[in-house]
Amino acid sequence: MEPSPSSPPSSPPEILDLDSIKALKILGKGATGTVFLAHDVVSTSSSSSPFAVKLVPKSSASSLRRARWEIEVLRRLSVDSNQNPFLPRLLASFESPEYFAWAVPYCSGGDLNVLLHRQNDGVFSSSVIRFYVAEIVCALEHLHTMGIAYRDLKPENILIQQSGHVTLTDFDLSRSLKKPLRPHFYQPDPELIIDRKKSRSFSRLISPTAEKNKTGLKKTRSARVNPINRRKTSFSSGERSNSFVGTDEYVSPEVIRGDGHDFAVDWWALGVLTYEMMYGETPFKGKSKKETFRNVLMKEPEFAGKPNDLTDLIRRLLVKDPNRRLGCHRGAAEIKELAFFAGVRWDLLTEVLRPPFIPLRDDGELTVGGFDIREHFEKLRTTPSSAPPSPLRSPPHVCRKNDPFIEF
Numbered sequence: 001m002e003p004s005p006s007s008p009p010s011s012p013p014e015i016l017d018l019d020s021i022k023a024l025k026i027l028g029k030g031a032t033g034t035v036f037l038a039h040d041v042v043s044t045s046s047s048s049s050p051f052a053v054k055l056v057p058k059s060s061a062s063s064l065r066r067a068r069w070e071i072e073v074l075r076r077l078s079v080d081s082n083q084n085p086f087l088p089r090l091l092a093s094f095e096s097p098e099y100f101a102w103a104v105p106y107c108s109g110g111d112l113n114v115l116l117h118r119q120n121d122g123v124f125s126s127s128v129i130r131f132y133v134a135e136i137v138c139a140l141e142h143l144h145t146m147g148i149a150y151r152d153l154k155p156e157n158i159l160i161q162q163s164g165h166v167t168l169t170d171f172d173l174s175r176s177l178k179k180p181l182r183p184h185f186y187q188p189d190p191e192l193i194i195d196r197k198k199s200r201s202f203s204r205l206i207s208p209t210a211e212k213n214k215t216g217l218k219k220t221r222s223a224r225v226n227p228i229n230r231r232k233t234s235f236s237s238g239e240r241s242n243s244f245v246g247t248d249e250y251v252s253p254e255v256i257r258g259d260g261h262d263f264a265v266d267w268w269a270l271g272v273l274t275y276e277m278m279y280g281e282t283p284f285k286g287k288s289k290k291e292t293f294r295n296v297l298m299k300e301p302e303f304a305g306k307p308n309d310l311t312d313l314i315r316r317l318l319v320k321d322p323n324r325r326l327g328c329h330r331g332a333a334e335i336k337e338l339a340f341f342a343g344v345r346w347d348l349l350t351e352v353l354r355p356p357f358i359p360l361r362d363d364g365e366l367t368v369g370g371f372d373i374r375e376h377f378e379k380l381r382t383t384p385s386s387a388p389p390s391p392l393r394s395p396p397h398v399c400r401k402n403d404p405f406i407e408f
């Protein structure tokens with residue numbers, strides 16, 4: 001049973017002791033915070049592995065609210081009975097008058113944007129897309145059953161764990177909505193739960209219908225829309241939100257129109273993401289934000305080549321009317337039933353031992369020395385316009401392609 005949004009964690013997360021940790025490098029910098037790779041310099045345990053620490057300055061009421069909310073979501077995801085393999089948990093947190101800091105497990109494979117960009121033609125094969133989309137569907141399904149709309153799905157927010165499985169990150173734009181009342185909303189189709197005994201390699205967990213993508217379209221990084229309120233936020237029934245949030249190429253028509261939105265915004269964004277993984281570019285990108293938004297509202301996505309199960313999935317997710325969009329009635333169950341996922345053993349996803357890309361192990365070289373996160377924060381605070389020192393920046397993550405996986 002899912003805990004209610006107000007369920008307390010089974011054990012309170014620890015206080016992050018900044019005196020006992022050192023940062024090894026900067027993993028990423030977003031609009032609100034800086035994420036460090038850190039390790040515990042006090043712990044004598046040989047098993048203490050590096051973790052990620054996000055530091056968010058209390059620079060405005062909105063950053064304060066969003067950081068508090070992100071910690072709250074992570075706290076809920078850390079409740080024993082509510083953990084999900086494709087979502088992070090909170091390891092520890094700390095609040096000072098100037099900032100919030102919190103620790104989550106380190107994802108050594110970097111993000112999906114970098115991984116996609118590193119492919120020769122900037123696209124994934126349909127079997128790789130199937131693997132990532134299946135895991136993302138499960139993560140979104142879990143959030144939705146908690147009553148949380150994620151609202152910021154994009155490649156930059158999908159991290160690759162050391163195991164090669166995905167983790168969603170960045171919950172500051174997510175929103176608590178009333179859980180769907182329809183009784184069968186999240187009931188999986190029993191026929192999708194298939195024989196557990198077969199191989200644990202993902203290549204055998206799915207149908208071998210990989211069709212090669214032949215486009216070589218260029219990849220661009222999507223820009224985040226400032227979370228501004230288009231209209232006064234109102235929750236008439238608690239089921240819809242009117243705030244205008246997201247990343248412009250990923251924003252759904254209902255958000256642009258300011259109609260109010262619900263969980264269907266995540267299924268729209270999943271359609272954009274899947275398209276981007278297939279073609280290397282998002283479907284509605286224009287020369288300006290205005291043109292992008294016009295395309296989102298008016299233009300149908302273009303598909304090169306013959307229609308197939310993958311384009312069918314994307315087409316159904318990119319339906320402009322949220323009430324006719326795939327997932328709007330029975331949630332993830334509707335998506336899991338599509339032909340593109342035929343043969344996927346949803347209950348075995350985490351047991352796939354050979355995901356498409358496995359990060360190279362770099363833990364050994366990482367756990368020596370480091371710098372003080374607070375000193376780094378102070379330096380940035382006193383020189384606000386200066387960029388973070390470049391040597392601290394993370395080099396592009398290197399993943400090894402999992403050769404057996406790409407065979408089918």
Ligand SMILES: Nc1ncnc2c1ncn2[C@@H]1O[C@H](COP(=O)(O)OP(=O)(O)OP(=O)(O)O)[C@@H](O)[C@H]1O
Pocket residue numbers: 027028029030031032033034035052054104105106107108110111156157159169170172224
């Ligand atoms: N657990 C993690 N392991 C490895 N890298 C991480 C982790 N968490 C975050 N990162 C890196 O840091 C980047 C920024 O993280 P995050 O998106 O949480 O920050 P943000 O300030 O909220 O960004 P945004 O502007 O998108 O809101 C990510 O894109 C990723 O590259």
